[in-house]
Amino acid sequence: MQEVNNFLILIDSFIGSAAWFPYALLGTGLFFTIYLKFPQVRFFKHAVRIVSGKFDRDDLPGDTSHFQALATALSGTVGTGNIAGVAFAIHLGGPAALFWMLVTAVLGMCTKFVEVSLSHKYRSKLDDGTMAGGPMYYMRNANFKFNGKKVNLKWLAAIFAFATVLSSFGTGSLPQINSISSTMLATFGIDQIITGAVLAVFLGLVIIGGIKRIAAVTSKLVPGMAIIYFIGAFAVIFYNYENIIPSLMAIFGDIFTGSAATGGFIGANLAFAFNRGVNRGLFSNEAGQGSAPIAHASAKANEPLSEGMVAILEPFIDTIIICTITGLVLLSSGAWNEKHVNQFEYSEIEILDKNYAESNVEAKEKIYNHLNDEEKLPRYNGDLVVENGNITNTEDFTFIHSRSFADNIKVYKNEGLIEEELFDGIIKVAGGNIAPDQDVKFIGESLVHSAPLTALAFKRGFFGEWGQYIVSIGLLLFAFSTAISWSYYGDRAMTYLFGPKSVVYYRVVYVVAFFFASFQDTTIIWTLSAITIALMTLPNLVGIIWLRKDMKNTISEYGDFFEENFPGEKHPKFK
Template identity: 85%
Template sequence: MQEVNNFLIFIDSFIGSATWFPYALLGTGLFFTIYLKFPQIRFFKHALRIVSGKFDRSDLPGDTSHFQALATALSGTVGTGNIAGVAFAIHLGGPAALFWMLITAVLGMCTKFVEVALSHKYRTKLDDGSMAGGPMYYMRNATFKLRGKKVNLKWLAAIFAFATVLSSFGTGSLPQINSISSTLLATFGLDQMITGAVLAVLLGLVIIGGIKRIAAVTSKLVPGMAIIYFIGAFAVIFYNAENIIPSLIAIFGDIFTGSAATGGFIGANLAFAFNRGVNRGLFSNEAGQGSAPIAHASAKANEPLSEGMVAILEPFIDTIIICTVTGLVLLSSGVWNQKHINQFEYSEIELLSKQFTEDNPEHVQKIYNHLNDEEKLARYSGAIEVENGKITNTNEFTFIHARSFADSVTIYKNEGLLVDELFTGSINIQNGNISDDTPLKIIGQSLVHSSPLTALAFNQGYFGDWGQYIVAIGLLLFAFSTAISWSYYGDRAMTYLFGTKSVVYYRIVYVVAFFFASFQDTTIIWTLSAITIALMTIPNLIGIIWLRKDMKNTIRDYGDFFEKNFPGEKHPKFK
């Protein structure tokens, strides 16, 4: 597993985790914000009026209402990114990473406005009567002049559609069920394989019904799960009210330096906090990824810009509101930089040559440099000697897990026994990683991340240990609805590439992969997710920049339409 994860990390280093990627994402949002004169601010109030149904008409072309399209798109974005993703970002980059998540959302409001409007403008009616849209359709259908000839981006559309199929697994299927099963295991002790099997059956029953059933389910799930989650979140924030101001200072105080070491958190430099914050922000609200335009293409409307305005609300709700609340829960509760007893993931274990201690500032600085890729330390190769579960040669190496010094490590045989048996023997280590095939279970104290960290934070409020159940239920609803919506994105991409007959095969593979991901390594799932998100985002950013003039004309056309059809209504300046 460690070798697989290392290979995926190597691939990701050239795309999603590359230095240029967050600049490309934020740069596109900043460009359109200036080019279109801050539409996320100008049109915000108008967007609220549209989604309220004020301008809805039943006879318009499409399959869903504005609200149902928003709910479907939100159900695709509001998921593990809000519960597990924020915790993962803070774990990797510290509180400063949350600031960069918020910046991604502010600029992402404009990016999503553009991609959804273009998608709606160039959507297509399929043979079965349903509407299909998304970046692949505006890349193919929008034409422009190049050296006197009319051309399109059909080649880029095919690349995007293929990347969407991959990302439907990397964003919608694998990380969602993995987070659900991990949380239910930690909270209720439910076997991950059983969780995966039950939810895979339910997923299959829902997605067979297509977009109308998906919209009906998600439009009911989204408001309900939001209420449950907010009740639990504010129960923690208000319980730890004295930590709210220090938490805000931590978020905004170190945005240009990175987050300093505190507690078990060794610290993160600016580059690490910036990169992880932007990446987790993208995973959370998907602005620029090109996914939400596929859901919005089904909305009933005869003017594309109206649906683009509805999309402005998504990053605002998803990241600026929900992720900020989650971040305040994590920081005010104090659990984010504390070590907790947990079962170690092999892919997060790293053994370094020589013994470094946490109470030595010089040693901590060296580990900080190593983890932030500033100055790498030598990795340990040799053996771990264990007697009755305890390591006897700790003076030969430093045990790192989840970017923290590992304490109180106990090693058990992992043979499926009802009662774990303490391990005695040697464990082979190669270049800092466990290379022994002996099945082991390693328990110890270290930092934790993702949904288990959020569950711990929710226990630090008025509900006490009952808070973790709110996270478990909330994550179940959030993540399951995300998996439902992403199945639709994937089948639209399959329809574009191979026709409607290919969808049934895609859905079978989607459900099967959903099951198997429930009991796979969490870190590998997140790394794979980062790769697929980037592969989908890059062609979409190229496409919307290429069609920037088309977008400006679309705003002008909507202004003419609105003034003609709603002469007595107040509206923002469209020109």
């Protein structure tokens, strides 16, 4: 499995993790922002009026209201990316990475406006009376031309739909339940199998009911989980009020230089902070990925632009509001750059040849260059000599875990209680990695990231130790709602590829896989997720750029429609 994961990492290095991918994503958003004259600013107030139900009518074609479509799409985007993703971005790229997440969101507001509008314009009504849409439908139904001749993009639509099915597992199902079950085990001591079994039953009951039941559940879950999370977050931010201004200065102060070293954080250069911030921004709000247009296609509307307006609000809520709040919690609490006692993940251990002291400025500079991909250092090949849980030959190497110098390391046998099972013997190291067949575990002090870091930060507020439970409950609701929404995305992709009869089999596999992932190592799933996200995003970006003139005409048509049907109503300039 490690070889498979390494192969997938290699594939991902050419697409989603490649240096050009963030520029393609941001470049598309920037292009449409200028080409359409900043619609995310011009139409923002109008979007709020639409989602409030100002122009809703029951007789319009569709299955859900504007608000329900927004809630369903938000439940698919507001998930582990907002709790764990922000922490991971700051862990990798420092506070400056959060700035690039926000830039991704601002431009993503425009990208989502475009992709949802086009998806809604070219949606189809299925034989069962429900609406189906998404990039695969506009790729099939839109009038694509090249040199004056019509171009058939059904093959590109098929690639997108297939990637959506895979991503529904790699993004929406398997990692979400694994995060939930791990958090429930760590916080409440609930066995992962029990968590997986209970939530799999609930998941099955919700998704069998289709989009109407999904919309009904998510429209209640999203506001509820946001309120719980906000209460806990502001309890930390206001408790550490003296750090609010320094935190904001850290976010915006080093955006063109990268984040400087502080505490256990070794530092990140501009390229590293930019790439990680944009990457996590996409994972958080999914702007340009093409997933949200599938949810929005079900909304009741006879003008596609009205639903595109609603989509403007998604990246604003998801990233600019929720991710910024999470970032302020992490930075104001001070937890992000401190070393904490934790069990080391083998995948995050890197043992370098020679000993580099953290207190030595020159040595620390070399580690900085190594971690930021500027100048790689040789990795250690040899043995770790362990006596009574202590590594004795530390002068031969530097032990890095989670992009930080690891301190006070103890080695234990992998079975039994930590206090009674100290390890004695030799541990083999090859290419800087611990051999996977070594039946030992390492516990020491290092930086932590993702949900565990957010949980630590939430404990540093008015609620004290109880703050971690807010993270656990928030992660449960966020991640579960994401799994619900992504089941619908996969549902529509399966319908497109194989017809409506295939959906029931997909749902069964989705729920079964959801259960088994609750107690499995999903490292390979996260890697697969990164690939499928890129495979969804790239054809979608190509399609919407190709239809840029169609999009501009759609805005003009909506202006004519609005003025004719709602005379006297205040509205922005559409032309």
